[in-house]
Every structure is written in structure tokens, then in C-alpha cells.
Amino acid sequence: MGRRAKKKQGEPEPLLISSRANPRARKSPKEKASGEKKRKLGDITDITTDGQEIERKTSKKVKATSDEKDLGKKFVKKPKNEATKLSNTTESNIKRQKTKISSGNYDTKNGSENGSNTKIPETSGIIRHIGLCADDDSDDGDSEVSETCRFLLDSSIWSQYTNGLIGGAHLLLYQKLYLDIEEKSRILDEEKRKEAELADDELQTNIEQTEKFTLPVNQDTEEGQTVTPDLQVVNQRIQDIVGVLNNFKKLGDEKRGRSAYVEQLIKDMTVYYGYSEFLLEKLFHLFSVSEAIEFFEANEISRPVTIRANTLRTRRRDLAQALINRGVSLEPTGKWTKVGLTVFNSSIPIGATPEYLAGHYMLQSASSFLPVIALAPQENEKILDMASAPGGKTTYIAALMKNTGIIFANDSNKERTKGLVANVHRLGVKNVVVSNYDGREFPSVTGGFDRVLLDAPCSGTGIISRDPAVKISKTDKDFKILSHLQKELILSAIDSVDARSSTGGYIVYSTCSVTVDENEEVVNYALKKRPNVKLVPTGLDFGQEGFTKYRGKNFHSSLKLTKRYYPHVHNMDGFFVSKFKKFSNTFSKSNDDDKTENVNDTTNDKNGGAKEIDKGTSNATNKAPKDKSMKARQKNSKEGETKKL
């Protein structure tokens, strides 16, 4: 199913990717994984899917800017702009000229060459030239005069002239000399340009007539070789393969098949971007080939720094003004948030301003606002933030609740709860209880919540630009362990909510990962195991729909209500957000009704939060169904400590 997202009002500004703005030297995979920057891959245009079952074949960027459209044309050689060339040439001539003068070949004092005393008489012509120099600011387009004047001014000769230290005759001499050199240089440059053009033409002719990209056999590639792969060669091959896949009928080798090209492409991208082959392939299949390149490229570029104004302490407008006064350049993050500010430049450390220390803002990635907006906490509710450290979302929830009600901010990692406690204090949050349980122990610890946020522990494939170690550190086993934990946590989260809540009854599940096994598969599992919940719209008016099918797997059709965010599309960390409504506290095993019903009970109040109308879906008893293995899980809990702080 092709699903090109339309740009909606309020979507964040688009990703601006420019290789020219981000020149990156190629490094070894290890260096790259440790954060080294690299050059862009180029000349990638739209192509069809590789024949694997990929539901999302294409994905439209929020707003295709010319930079985005140019993404694939980065390494296309363009002839140098003639004006630039001329200017460069002139500048180098000026340098040469200056050297010559200072090296004593000219007797500037006497205005003669090689120190001879030949006098140059002043003429009206000289005066005319000087006049032209004087109003050179007018940008008259006469590059000779313009550059000549620059030369004169640069070498202080003009000031010497105006101070009466040298006469107009000297100026003429310099002018003449400059123009001679300029002329010779221009002739040489022109010759060189013609030669280069001829060579290019020849090359082009050869390519057109004889060269067709041939997929190498294994021993021709870098695999198995001990030498460091030549990344330029790898990059070229990536471009070639994408070109072939774009037009396989005409350019491909039918005998070897499309899959052979895709296989080689994955291998080359692994080398070029510095991922383990396992992870690259896992992420590659989420996209069409050209979009995959965009995704991997976006992971090489940092996302903009964003901060969240803490409305418990200040207003965004006041905060922005205070920071601008300190030399920070920023602007509102997007229409979808009233509390986000994107920082472009700062002459001071943004994590150490008086405003930061006074708790006026939280340094927080834009995508991490999203689960809280989806949760839409209401004043005076009882809320569980099941995996909350270091508290970016907890403190946002508190601000939306205006410090009313109660938030249980839990995290199984005691060390991380220290940062959580510090943030709670700094931001003036007063409605939070911090606890240190394994989330799977809920609701035994306490239940009956109006809403639960499970911002689950995950692989971090959405934040590779921040943590490049993910590229090589995550194994198949890690993903299996993580998705198992996520499945257990999501059941606990659901079971901790009171379906009879008059204001809530909602569960938000989110991750900063883009893999299907940590997102759609977990949500689909929850829908199967807990037929007393259904997916509802997140209330987020941008983002791409979650998958309902993926590589042979079918998920519940309501999965389209979940939202995916990507660095290359939304210029924010990769994220997944889903929202459930619990409509009953009990359920029968056989109850696996159609949950496609679109319960649109969420309306954004455009204040970073949302107002919700409860549909009064259930009057069932408040007995949270227990997963069979709950007790066993509690016993086996390794990560959590069952001690309350």
C-alpha cells in the first residue's frame, strides 16, 4: 500500500539535507559508528521496491524543498560557474601579483620595473580609471575594472595614492601589469577548460557506447579482503546499483536477478554507512530503496536542538525573549506544539543558562513531546509513567496537569531515577511520586490509573544520529529480548488502567525505535492478549501511519491509527506512538472483536495537550485481568528493585 503522507498544517519544517553544507570525510565503519561524519551518497532517484514485500513503498517528505529534491544529486559534477571561476582566477592572480610586488621585482617607489627609473607620465586616462575604481561599489558588472580596483585597494596602493604618496602614473603601471597577467591567466584557463571538456566528452562517449554497470561477483568486491575498502568505489557502486534498480528491465542482468543487486547494495551500504549487516538490512526493508538511502543519510546528520518551555515556571514567549537576550537564536518548533523552541545557534551552553537552572525549560527532543500530547493528561488525574527516567515526559505531563492530581513516575533503573528526581525539583513539579519498580510489577504495586504512559525501553534505532553506537551494537538477540520485555510491559500498562475512569482510560505506548518488532508487533500482540482495549487516534495530526502488513506479517487493521516519525521525513528523532482506549476491566478470552472502530474521542486543545470526552464505554468491575505469568515475572524481575524511593 503506497502511503505518501500529505503535508498537513502544523507539521514541522522539512529536513534540509545538503552534502555541501555537511562535507564529511569517509571513515572506516568503526570510526563512523563512533560518530565520525562522512560524505553524502549521491545521485539517487526514485525507484520501485526490490521485490520484497514492503508495504510502504514510498514516503513523501513533509515538504519537498529543493534541498530535499537534490538529495540524490549530491555527487553530480557540475561545471563550475563561470563567474566563480573568473573570480577565483582573478583572486589567484592578485595573490601572484602581490607576491611579485613585495618580492622587489617592482620598484614601487619609482614606479618602474626591475628597479629602473623609467618615469610614467600622468594622463587623463589614468584619472578615468581611478574614477571607475572610486565608484566600483555600484556593481557595474565590469569584472576587470572591479577586480582591478580590488587589487588596488587590497594592496593599499589606492590609499597611498589618495595620501599623495604615489602618483597616478604608478596606478597605471599596476593596472597595466595586473591586466597583462589577468589576460594571460585567462587564456590559460580557457585552454584548460577546453581540454577538460574534450576529456569529459570522450569519457561520456565511452560510457554511452561501451559501459554498462556489471554487478561484481564476490571476489571483485571488498568482502573478505583485508584492505580497507575504498569508500569512493563503494559509493560509486551504490549509485550504480540504485541506477540499475531504478530501471531494471533495461539495465539489469535478468540472469542474476534483482535480489542479487539488492544483496550487493545492502553489503555496500553496510560498509559505507558503518552498520552491522544485520541492522542495516533490518532498517533497509522498512523503506523503498531510495527512501532507505534518505533514512541512512539523515542518520548521519544531527537533529536540531529543541527545548520545551516549562509552563509551570514561565511562558514560551518570555523564555524565548530571555534566551534571545543572551545571544541564543531560536524559533518556535512548529505549529503542532505551543511549548517547543528550536535552537539554531547559541553563544552560550544551552544546558547551563540561568533560565535552565531556574527550571524554565527542559532540553528535550521534539519527538519526545509526541507521546505526551497523545496521552493528553487532564488535571486531577492519576497517571502512571511506567518507564520515566530521566523525566522529560513526566515533567511535561505535570505541566499539562498544572501540578494537580498525581503522577507515579517509575523507572526500574535506580541510577536513572536520580536524574529524574533532579529534573522534577528543577522544574518545580509538585505532583510526582518517584518509584523504582520493574514496570512488569504493575498493577500489583498500584493500579486504577486514569492513564498510563509506557515510553518503553528500546533499541534506539530512531536516535542513531545521537547514538551511532547503535549501528553496530544491536544484535538479533537484543531485538528478541527487547520486544519480549516490551510485550510484557504493555500488558502491565493496560492492566494498570481503570476502564471506568470518568476522564481517561487510556494507554500510550511509544518507543524511539523504528523497527516493526518493537512497535506494530508489540501493539498487535497487546490487542490479541487484551481484547478489552482498542486502538484510538493519537490526536497527533502529522506522522505516518503504522504498518498493517510487513514482510509477510499481517497486523490488525487498526494499526493504521498508530504513528511513525522518521528523521528523513520529519527532521526529528525516529519515533513510534500508539494510543489505546480500555473499554472494560474484564474480558473473555474469546472476545477478539473487530477493533477497527475509529473512536475519535481526542481533540487537541492546541495547548500542547488535548481534551477528551469519555464515551462511558464500560461499567464492568474494576478487576484488572492478570496475565498468567505475572507472579513468575515478578519473581524473576532482574532489572527492577521493589523498593520505593
Ligand SMILES: C[S@@+](CC[C@H](N)C(=O)[O-])C[C@H]1O[C@@H](n2cnc3c(N)ncnc32)[C@H](O)[C@@H]1O
Ligand atoms: C526510553 S527511556 C524512558 C525515557 C523517559 N520516558 C523520558 O521521557 O525521559 C526507557 C526507560 O525504561 C527504563 N526501563 C527499562 N526496563 C524497565 C522495566 N522493566 N520497568 C521499568 N522501566 C524500565 C529504563 O531505565 C529507561 O529509563
